[in-house]
Amino acid sequence: MNSIDYLRISLIDRCNFRCQYCMPEGTELEYIRQQDVLSQEELLLLLRDVFVPCGFTRFRLTGGEPLLRPGVVDIVRAIANLPQTQDLSMTTNAFLLAGMAQELYEAGLRRINISLDSLESDTFDKIVGHQGRSRWQQVWKGIQAAHQVGFDPLKLNVVVIPGVNDHEILDLAALSIDRAWHIRFIEFMPIGNAGLFQDKGWVPSEAIRQSIRDRWGLAESSVRGNGPADVFRIPGAKGTLGFISQMSECFCDRCNRMRLSADGWLRPCLLNESEQLDLKTMLRAGIPIADIRSQVQHLVAIKPEINYKLRHSGTTGVAYARTMSQIGG
Known part of the structure; x- marks a missing residue:
């Protein structure tokens, strides 16, 4: 079992996109009220006096869209x-990144993951739920800015949706050949989007790998990250290809992460809503920091048991009260 030392921190539940797999069409979201979002001071207090003493040293900033969070550079x-x-990274849709990449880098951010589910503007806009002027070009500018500033590794996340963008798998994989970019293919998951998931289904990682293997060949890579991706490389490529396969190749037994939502809920697993801690309410109620830390330590201690149960029970029949954007994906 890996050390549980990696915390994903949602800075905000709002997003300037409405991606199909994150906020399905027809979903009415109740956004967190501003006064219920952890303040910068509360977040840093929890990190310094609770999470760091519990052994967390690796942090990823997520959303919603984290670049919408006021004061994100200061955070x-x-x-x-x-x-x-030891490690600080961010996941973003890159729409606002072109104008912020340099400032974020100078503030100490070194690694960045960017959601890029299509290289075709029409398909991209269909996925992100935008009508009107295409947003693809602005996202591509953000990716180029991150590359020029020096983010390394620069990872591009692709959620593969059957009948929507699965025809682009080879084109997306090819981005890793001439650039030291890491393309990560993610299996479509039923998190707050059960209707869409049942309609579209999902493409197993092995099927994606096989299509790439048939075109170029594929070798396992010595590169390993902090997360659940199985990493491969097209022979001779500068970058890598990662596969996140929660649906077909459960990785619960090697999960080293927990999630903190924008309103202060600590969740031991993306797929688990039963064991959670409301850290914001505890903090604002004046519960001593030592007591909060003790409860977090307990949740960390039972996470391997939670992982084991999920590995053997899967997600069948599970309903989720929050969408991916509300959890902090």
Whole structure:
């Protein structure tokens, strides 16, 4: 079992996109009220006095869309400056990144994951739920800006949806050949989008790998990250290909992460809503930090048991109260 040292931090539940797999059409979201979002001071207090003492040293900032969070650069700088921080990264849709990449890098952010589910503007806009002027070009500018600034590794996340973007698998994989970019193919999951999932289904990672293997060949890579991806490389490519396969190749037994929502709920697993801690309410109620830390330590201690149960029971019949954007994907 890996050490549980990786915390995904949702800075905001709002997003400027409405992706099919994250906020399905017809879904009415109740956004967190501003006063219920963890303040920067509360977040840093929890990191410094609760999470770091519990062994967390690796942090990823997520959303919604984290670049919408007021003061995001200051938050990055503060976390980067914690002496115990060994790794700080961010997941973004890159729509606002072109104008912020340099500032984020100078604040201490070094790694970035960008959602790019299509290289075709029409398909991209269909996935992100935008009508009107295409957003693809602005996202591509953000990717180019991140590359030029020096983010390394620069990872592009692709959620593969049957009948929507699965025809682009080879084109997306080819981005790793001439650039030191890491393309990560993610199996479509039923998190708050059960109707869409039942309609579209999902493409197993092995099927994706086989199509790439048939075109170029595929070799396992010595590169390993902090997360659940199985990493491969097209022979001679500068970058890598990662496969996140929760649906077909459960990785619960090697999960080293927990999730903190924008309103302060600590969740031991993306797929688990039964064991959670409401850290914001505890903090604002004046519960001593030592007591909060003790409860977090207990949740960390039972996470391997939660992982084991999920590995053997899967997601069959599970309904989720929050969508991916509300959890902090």
